[in-house]
Amino acid sequence: MGHEVSFFVVEDHTLTNRGIRELISERGRYSCCGYAFSKNECTEKLYELAKESRLPDILILDLFLGDESGLDILREVKANLPSVKVIVYSMFAKPGIVSLALEGDADGFVLKSAPESELFAAIEAILASDTYVQQTLVAPLFTYKSVFDGLTRQEQTVFKKLIERKSRSQITKELNIVERSLENYLSKIYQKTGCKNHEELIKKFGK
Template sequence: MTGNDAAILKVLVVDDHTVVRRGITSYFDLLDDIELVDEAYDGRNALDKLAALSAYDSLPDVVLMDLLMPRMDGIAATAEIRRRYPAVAVVVMTSFGETQRVHAALEAGATGYLLKDAGPAEVAAAVRAAFRDEVFIDPAVARALTREMVAPPTGTATLTDRERTVLILVAEGKSNREIARELDISERTARTHVSNMLTKLRLQSRTQAALLAIKEGLVNPS
């Protein structure tokens, strides 16, 4: 899809780091077949921008989405974008390569998964693949997924970064309200994270979680 006769792919870039957005913008400016239509600094801002673009029938073909952002993260934003605008593809881009994030992103409806150290050509390839409704996964992440299929993770290896943090806070004796305050999330979300963490670890209580965290060396015994 190169050359002057190729379709122009419209892209919205979502990242809370200005330097990342500027870098991607500078690269897209050099391409004939990819056009940056707007930028957003977090998930909520992305939804606002998409609503405005939709009003003028100018929705992008692809959203290039960071995962870790304030207010609304990339996974929640991806799910909402796919619900509201099913014709818009989402390619997730993050500095983390854990397969748990890949699963969450793909389950939310992303059609691509890039690491932030990907080269410009790889970013463009992922955007073009998403436009063709093809799944594009960073080779390093694909290898990790393959290894996981052979030897599925167990124990704390099954936790996302957020769930691991919640496990540590639980082990430190924090209540759901205190966890919510510490992570700047709602108490309901904190309760969900605790429940998911206990379910993944096949534990029945916060006390069991605290003992496991000590055993794994995540916290020091008090």
């Protein structure tokens, strides 16, 4: 595939954002059409690019942008700008997070600690309409799925929100449940996943 590939970077650390842009641009046929540090900035800039028919081919997306979730950006892009392919490029890749990203229709998932070649392999695979998940992240997904399938539907919903780093008050509000119900769900989730508390759950499935 010889034509120029445009990409957009969403990453809240200034140096890392710049580093990713430079790394990819150095490859010759990739050109950066924009970057953002937050969800609002990202969606604003992407809608501007859409008006000019200059949407990126690929969006390189960090998952945790300060207090914001990159998963919200992923869902919005996939719902409203479906031509944009999204690679999640994250420091955190426990199976719960990878699973949430794939459920949100991410086209690829690569760890920031992986060699550069892994990121480029993901970009090339995605341009060829494949989905790309870094190989080391695949096996833990199966173990995670068997744990996840052992939860009831509502427990699964609560569990996913916990993995996404939502606070208790956000969860009760979003699910329209009272604190006491949430406590019940949490104790069942801890029991079924073999975790003592919230911190252990995040460490095991979400970091």
